Amino acid sequence: MPQPDPPQLLQDVQAWFSRLRFAANAESQAQWMDQADQFLTASTTMSARERLDVYVTDYWPRCLDSLADDFPHLRRFLGERDFSNWMIRYLESCPSRSYSLYYLPTQLPQFFDENYHHADRAFVLGLLRYEWAVAQAGFVAQKPAFSTQGLSESEKQSLASRRFTFQPHVFIEKFDYDFQLWIDKGTAKKTKKSQTHLLIFRVAAEVKITVISAVQWQLYTYLKQGSTLATAIELAIKSAPENDLIALETQLSTWMSEAMQFGIWVA
Amino acid sequence: MTFKSRYHIPYLGAGLGLRAPHYPDLLQPNAGVSWLEVISENFMLDGTQSVHRLDPFLERYPIIPHGVSLSLGSVDALDKSYLKTLKKVINYLNPPWFSDHLCWAGYGGAHLHNLLPLPYTADIAAYVADKIRYVQDEIGRPFLIENVSSYVEYLDSQMPEWEFYAMVAEKADCGLLLDVNNVYVSARNHQFDPMTYITALPQDRVVQYHIAGHLDKGTFVLDSHDHPVRDEVWALFAQTVPLFGDVSLMIERDDHIPPFAELKAEMDHAQEIYTQAKVSATA
Secondary structure, eight states: OOOOOOOHHHHHHHHHHHHHHHOOSHHHHHHHHTTHHHHBOOOSSSOHHHHHHHHHHHHHHHHHHHHHHHOHHHHHHHOHHHHHHHHHHHHHHSOOOSSSGGGGGGGHHHHHHHHOOSTTHHHHHHHHHHHHHHHHHHHSOOOOBOOSTTOOHHHHHTGGGOBOOBOTTOEEEEEEEOHHHHHHHTOSSOOOEEEEEEEEEEETTEEEEEEEOHHHHHHHHHHHTTOBHHHHHHHHHHHSOHHHHHHHHHHHHHHHHHHHHTTOBBO | OOHHHHTTOOOOOEEEEOOGGGHHHHTSTTOOOOEEEEEGGGGSTTTTGGGGGGHHHHTTSOEEEEOSOOOTTSSSOOOHHHHHHHHHHHHHHOOSOEEEESSEEEETTEEEEEEEOOOOOHHHHHHHHHHHHHHHHHHOSOEEEEOOOOSOOBTTOOSOHHHHHHHHHHHHTOEEEEEHHHHHHHHHHHTOOHHHHHHTSOGGGEEEEEEOOOEEOSSSEEOOSSSOOOHHHHHHHHHHGGGSSSOEEEEOOOSSOOOHHHHHHHHHHHHHHHHHHHHHHHO
C-alpha cells in the first residue's frame, strides 16, 4: 500500500511552524512569529501570537534539559550559560532527527570538533566523548552474547582464528585525561593530562566503567577493527612495551573469561 | 458489527502508566492495578532488546503500548524503520490494541518532540486516515488514535475538532483513545462545550480513556500531566462514562510522579466514578 501525498495546507503550516520552532532566539523567530495571524486565530484571552508562543517556548527547554541530563559534567565545566549557548548552536545546526531525545547528541562530538577551538579544546572534546559513551552504553542494543557453551570441541580449538564482534553498548576508549578522577574531585578546573584507557559497557541495566591497561585496550581495539583473536594478540604483543607484555601473557585468560562473563561479545 | 466486537476488544478495567518509581510496587502481589500502559518508544531504543525489561510485568498484566512519535499528520512519509521496530515490540507484548496521537510531530525529517494539532479539513482527515490504514496494515492489530490538547486553532480549519476526530476514525476504521483531560483543556482554550465534543464521537469506537492533571495558567490551560486530576475533569469524566459502553481507563502522570499509593488512590477514584456513572445510567 503506497503512502498518501499530503495536502498543500499541511505543507504550508508545517514548513512555517518548523522554521519558527527551530529558530533559537527572538530575532530569528520574529519573522516567523509575525506570520501567526496568517495561519492562526486569536481566542478571547490570547492573540494568535501568544497562543503560538505556548508551543515555541516549550521546545528549547525540553531539548536543553535532555542534553544537560546526558552531559552533566561538561555542563559543570563550561558553566550554565556557555553550556546552553553551545547546545543552542548545536541544535540550530543539527535539529533532532530521531523520535527519541536519547539520540539528540548524535552529532554533538562532530559539532564540537568542528567548532570548539578554545585552549581547553582537548579536555572538552574528551569529556564530551566520555559522557556520550557513558550515555550510549545505557541505552543502545544488547544482542545475544557469545559464549563457549554449546561450541563443539573443534570450534573451541579454533577460537584463535575467530573474529569477535563487540556488543553495540561496549565502548573501548582512550582519553588524555583521567575524567573519572576529575569527576570524583568535583572541581570545575581542568585537570592535568593523564592517559587513561576505559572499557565502558552495560551489564543488565547498569553501566560499568572499567579502567583497563594500554595493552588490553590495544588488543580490544584490534579485535574491534576485525582482527582474529590470534592476529590481535600478535599485533598487541608487537606494539606493547615490555611491562605490558608480561600483563598480556599473564592476564589474557582473565580478560577472556571476564569478556565472556559480562557478555561483551555478540554471539 | 461494531469496532469493538469486530476486533474482540476486551474491557481491561482501571490501569496506570508504567513509571520507573512504581516498579517495585507493581511487582507486589495484589497491587490492585488491572493493566499497564507503556510509552512504546521507551522500549524501541535498542532494537527492541529493552522490551525484555517488561517481562516481569508482562507475566502479571496486560501491557498496552502507547506511542508519541508516529506523527500521523506530518507531511513526511511514515518512518518504515520505526514501524518495523514498533511491530516487533507489539508482537512481543501481544496487546489487544495499541495507540498514538492524532497530531503531527516532525517535518523534513526533523523531530519537534511535541504533539502538534492539525488544521481540521476533509482533505487532511482523508490524508491522516490513509496513513492510519497503512499503520494498521503494517502492524496488524487494532489501533486507537488519541485526541491531543491544543493551544492554537487554524484559520483554515473547516470543522470543529470533534468532527475531524470522528471523521478520521470512520475513514480509517480505527478506535478512539479519548483523553478526557485533553478535551477539557482544549475546550477551555478554544471556548467550546466539552460535552458537545464528547457526544459527537462514534460510541462504538471509544476503547480507552486517559485521565490526567493540568495547570490553569490564567489566560490558558496547560496539559501538564504533573498534577492530580482536577475536579472539573472528574466531573467531565462522570458525564462521559454513561455515553459509551465498557471502556478501559487509566491515569496518566509523567512528571512529579507521586508515591504509588497516591496514584493508585486516584485510579481507584476514577474506577468509583466510572462504576457509579454506569449504575446511575442504568437506574
